[in-house]
Amino acid sequence: xxxxxxxxxxxxxxxxxxxxxxxxxxxxxxxxxxxxxxxxxxxxxxxxxxxxxxxxxxxxxxxxxxxxxxxxxxxxxxxxxxxxxxxxxxxxxxxxxxxxxxxxxxxxxxxxxxxxxxxxxxxxxxxxxxxxxxxxxxxxxxxxxxxxxxxxxxxxxxxxxxxxx
Numbered sequence: 001x002x003x004x005x006x007x008x009x010x011x012x013x014x015x016x017x018x019x020x021x022x023x024x025x026x027x028x029x030x031x032x033x034x035x036x037x038x039x040x041x042x043x044x045x046x047x048x049x050x051x052x053x054x055x056x057x058x059x060x061x062x063x064x065x066x067x068x069x070x071x072x073x074x075x076x077x078x079x080x081x082x083x084x085x086x087x088x089x090x091x092x093x094x095x096x097x098x099x100x101x102x103x104x105x106x107x108x109x110x111x112x113x114x115x116x117x118x119x120x121x122x123x124x125x126x127x128x129x130x131x132x133x134x135x136x137x138x139x140x141x142x143x144x145x146x147x148x149x150x151x152x153x154x155x156x157x158x159x160x161x162x163x164x165x
Contacts (some may be wrong), residue, residue: 080148094127
């Protein structure tokens with residue numbers, strides 16, 4: 001009766017064949033950990049929005065609000081929508097040239113707030129269209145909620161000003 005043979009050391013891989021991949025993995029993991037701990041893996045968007053402005057309406061259809069959104073983080077974010085005061089619709093809109101020195105308003109699905117930069121709304125670029133326009137006197141304040149792709153919603157106020165102010 002033949003006894004089962006035990007594996008010989010000759011059939012095992014050399015120690016260097018196992019040690020090299022293992023050591024490579026450990027060095028890579030250590031380097032990635034140090035890189036991430038040093039803040040090099042990127043920081044999320046960090047948004048701040050000071051009080052904005054809302055125009056005292058001159059007509060019965062709509063008015064506009066404007067904000068400056070600052071992003072001190074390391075990643076872009078996207079403004080995806082706005083909720084306005086109760087009883088009023090708020091939408092992102094942009095002024096677009098339609099030719100022959102004419103302009104029109106177009107609804108916008110989103111606007112990028114760049115990392116390390118700002119998104120500034122103006123009457124000739126991006127704004128928040130508010131419809132129907134609320135009755136406002138100079139200095140009145142309205143509350144809006146700005147919604148983002150990556151950051152939590154932010155409640156922000158806008159102070160009523162006369163057009164051109």
